[in-house]
Amino acid sequence: DAGVIQSPRHEVTEMGQEVTLRCKPISGHNSLFWYRQTMMRGLELLIYFNNNVPIDDSGMPEDRFSAKMPNASFSTLKIQPSEPRDSAVYFCASSKTGARNQPQHFGDGTRLSIL
């Protein structure tokens, strides 16, 4: 079975540019999560969707960040304009909603470097 697929794996861009990260969740999973991982702050949840609807975006750092899930098999996280402090590894994860909490399955991440 294919796992969570993220693209690109690496992105290097200059400050001020728009960055778009992509995620394809596991087929049949109806919850999708975007995380950011840094040495200083660890793993932070940015936003999560259930059935394509944003449920909790309280972790989105500021208006420069936006996320969409136009259908059950695709999500994007966009940063515009990007800043050097956005440099981090961004993970997407998916899970199947159930009566009790289900494990989240993570992709291999996008390593983002803003120069």
Add this chain to the structure above:
Amino acid sequence: QQQVKQSPQSLIVQKGGISIINCAYENTAFDYFPWYQQFPGKGPALLIAIRPDVSEKKEGRFTISFNKSAKQFSLHIMDSQPGDSATYFCAASIRGNEKLTFGTGTRLTIIP
């Protein structure tokens, strides 16, 4: 109240030894406690999880011990192997809420 505190930050264990990582929480509404394992360049992967209705769960060399009254849980890795060298995260979530609160991670190194 949403925090999960994890210790130690890093741990070095000899091959064949027991690795122990500890986590503590405050929010008594947490009712799902997974551990994730992360290798360099990879995303975290679920290792083992426990719910508060049991005090221990074992899967192979990995055991979670859970102390509800102390609001603490720990991961024990028996007969630690070099392939276990990774970063380990504890996490917790509230029933009906899929949001996971992660600990800060423990970098485990198993030396020959």
